[in-house]
Amino acid sequence: MNLQAFTRARQPKWVRLSELLTRIQSSRLSRLKRAELKEFGQLYRAVSSDLASAQTHFPQSNVTASLNELVARAHHHVYQSKKLSWRSLRGFYLRELPRVFRRNIGYFWVAAGLFFVMGAIGCVATLMNEDVARVVLNPDIIDHIHEGKMWTKSFFDVVPSSLASSFIFTNNITVALVAFALGITLGLGTAYVLLMNGLMLGCVFGLCIQYGMLDELLGFVTAHGIVEVSVVLVAGAAGLMLGSAVINPGELRRADALAVRGLEGAKLVLGCAPALVLVGLIEGFISPSVVIPDVTKITLGILLAWGFYAYLLTAGRDRGQAAARGASNT
Amino acid sequence: MKEPASDSSLARFSVDTPEQVQVHLEVAGVGTRSMAFLIDFGVVFLTLMALLFGAQFATSTNLVDWPWGTNHLLLPLVLVTLFLLFWGYFLLFEWLWNGQTPGKHLMHIRVVKDGGYPISFFDSVVRNVLRVIDCYLPPFAIGLICIFVHPRHKRLGDLAARTIVVVERPLDFHLPPAGAPARTSSFQLMIDSLSLTIEEVELLESYLKRRKELEPGSANALRAEIVDYLRAKLPGNGSAPVIPIEAQDAFLEELVAQQDGQRQT
Numbered sequence: 001m002n003l004q005a006f007t008r009a010r011q012p013k014w015v016r017l018s019e020l021l022t023r024i025q026s027s028r029l030s031r032l033k034r035a036e037l038k039e040f041g042q043l044y045r046a047v048s049s050d051l052a053s054a055q056t057h058f059p060q061s062n063v064t065a066s067l068n069e070l071v072a073r074a075h076h077h078v079y080q081s082k083k084l085s086w087r088s089l090r091g092f093y094l095r096e097l098p099r100v101f102r103r104n105i106g107y108f109w110v111a112a113g114l115f116f117v118m119g120a121i122g123c124v125a126t127l128m129n130e131d132v133a134r135v136v137l138n139p140d141i142i143d144h145i146h147e148g149k150m151w152t153k154s155f156f157d158v159v160p161s162s163l164a165s166s167f168i169f170t171n172n173i174t175v176a177l178v179a180f181a182l183g184i185t186l187g188l189g190t191a192y193v194l195l196m197n198g199l200m201l202g203c204v205f206g207l208c209i210q211y212g213m214l215d216e217l218l219g220f221v222t223a224h225g226i227v228e229v230s231v232v233l234v235a236g237a238a239g240l241m242l243g244s245a246v247i248n249p250g251e252l253r254r255a256d257a258l259a260v261r262g263l264e265g266a267k268l269v270l271g272c273a274p275a276l277v278l279v280g281l282i283e284g285f286i287s288p289s290v291v292i293p294d295v296t297k298i299t300l301g302i303l304l305a306w307g308f309y310a311y312l313l314t315a316g317r318d319r320g321q322a323a324a325r326g327a328s329n330t
Numbered sequence: 331m332k333e334p335a336s337d338s339s340l341a342r343f344s345v346d347t348p349e350q351v352q353v354h355l356e357v358a359g360v361g362t363r364s365m366a367f368l369i370d371f372g373v374v375f376l377t378l379m380a381l382l383f384g385a386q387f388a389t390s391t392n393l394v395d396w397p398w399g400t401n402h403l404l405l406p407l408v409l410v411t412l413f414l415l416f417w418g419y420f421l422l423f424e425w426l427w428n429g430q431t432p433g434k435h436l437m438h439i440r441v442v443k444d445g446g447y448p449i450s451f452f453d454s455v456v457r458n459v460l461r462v463i464d465c466y467l468p469p470f471a472i473g474l475i476c477i478f479v480h481p482r483h484k485r486l487g488d489l490a491a492r493t494i495v496v497v498e499r500p501l502d503f504h505l506p507p508a509g510a511p512a513r514t515s516s517f518q519l520m521i522d523s524l525s526l527t528i529e530e531v532e533l534l535e536s537y538l539k540r541r542k543e544l545e546p547g548s549a550n551a552l553r554a555e556i557v558d559y560l561r562a563k564l565p566g567n568g569s570a571p572v573i574p575i576e577a578q579d580a581f582l583e584e585l586v587a588q589q590d591g592q593r594q595t
Contacts, residue, residue, distance in 0.1 A: 003584065073498070077448070079348075177459050263452055
């Protein structure tokens with residue numbers, strides 16, 4: 001075979017394929033007309049076989065290198081993965097997300113354990129010796145509690161609700177994403193975030209109990225707090241999944257375990273992030289309100305938490321599973 | 331998937347497409363990727379600055395000392411935009427633009443899955459959330475070190491998302507050297523009039539295969555010997571045109587390819 005003749009005979013197809021490729025890259029695959037899509041597929045197969053013969057006959061030629069590049073690029077588009085559509089988004093929230101949560105619920109329990117055990121330690125330690133809180137908490141918070149005032153009041157009295165909300169939810173989502181990413185440090189970074197947040201919350205509760213402000217604290221915190229903490233725990237669980245893939249890949253190769261748990265972890269964190277926007281708005285607009293009675297706020301918080309966990313624990317169960325559960329109950 | 335080829339300092343690897351064709355991909359190195367990152371970082375930084383100055387002007391406040399008490403709808407909007415820019419720039423670009431950001435586009439590199447496929451939304455999430463550790467966590471070099479050390483130049487985000495950053499070469503279907511036609515046609519004449527024995531073809535093939543491993547000096551000597559031998563075989567008692575030294579390897583390659591082709595048909 002002769003390179004000149006080969007190139008001259010096949011070049012029109014290569015040029016046509018690269019034209020179609022340029023158009024695809026500037027828009028999307030779906031913008032090609034049906035006939036062109038078909039043509040693209042045919043050209044891709046023809047050029048693939050050209051590449052195969054060029055590799056055998058002219059391994060060193062620039063033509064072979066360019067054919068390789070062309071096939072690599074086209075391959076990229078022929079086997080395009082599914083794009084996120086409204087339909088797949090619906091499927092994700094109706095079935096996939098809660099299933100991923102339940103599949104990895106063990107990590108959630110570990111994250112919750114770290115957080116609440118450290119919280120209990122912080123609370124008890126503060127009750128026994130107030131200096132513990134001094135080490136952990138912002139002195140401003142402690143001063144306010146000493147004067148019998150909620151420290152949150154001075155923040156929300158000054159800052160408008162819209163600004164407070166957007167600050168709170170962007171900050172919380174960032175914390176959740178970072179807690180997940182830190183999982184790559186064998187889970188140590190994630191554990192640190194969980195333990196520190198648990199400790200701080202525990203110390204606040206300890207102080208408020210000591211100074212008789214538990215009612216006020218609960219009135220402020222419950223409406224948004226339960227779901228807020230829950231999402232951070234989910235993010236912590238996702239981080240622990242990453243870490244455990246490195247430490248204990250199980251039956252998988254380490255690289256595979258990292259890929260599988262990384263993907264599921266990302267689904268958990270990003271899937272739950274919108275809940276942080278909702279509770280961020282509640283924390284800015286409802287929690288600090290002096291008009292809304294505490295009973296209403298607490299009821300709202302409990303309802304939201306119930307909804308959050310009912311969704312994660314029951315949504316998307318397939319019929320077989322549900323039936324099996326029903327049978328075992330009777 | 332094959333191990334990276336050993337004959338090159340650039341990491342390469344090949345994937346088998348479902349059409350049973352091997353496609354070689356060239357992995358982008360530290361330099362290109364750092365440059366792409368710096369460009370993207372610059373774009374994000376300048377956008378941030380423009381946004382902050384614009385908002386400062388519009389709300390007539392001082393955003394360096396954030397005006398918590400100011401009730402202006404622009405301020406929460408600025409916060410949310412900063413947040414989206416920080417987390418969304420790489421994530422959305424790589425997802426929606428087939429693995430490229432403006433920086434990667436300028437540097438002709440692209441993120442793909444290990445098999446050469448496009449990345450999905452969640453692949454982009456994984457690799458770009460882990461960017462926090464790779465690029466923004468002090469000492470700001472974890473990703474750099476990983477790319478440097480890993481045989482396929484992967485940072486932590488690439489490891490977890492099973493992605494790889496490949497180089498895109500420009501397409502060039504132009505035929506070999508300028509002025510080639512005349513020479514090639516005389517080449518072609520020589521190639522057509524040579525008929526080789528199996529042993530001779532095997533000798534040529536083994537030379538072509540091994541020439542890169544030989545020292546340049548001995549490779550040149552060997553090639554000169556082979557070319558002289560072949561020219562002597564041509565009809566016309568050595569009147570055949572002289573083949574320039576830089577074209578000799580191409581000549582031999584084409585000769586072998588032609589002989590292979592004849593044997594197959």
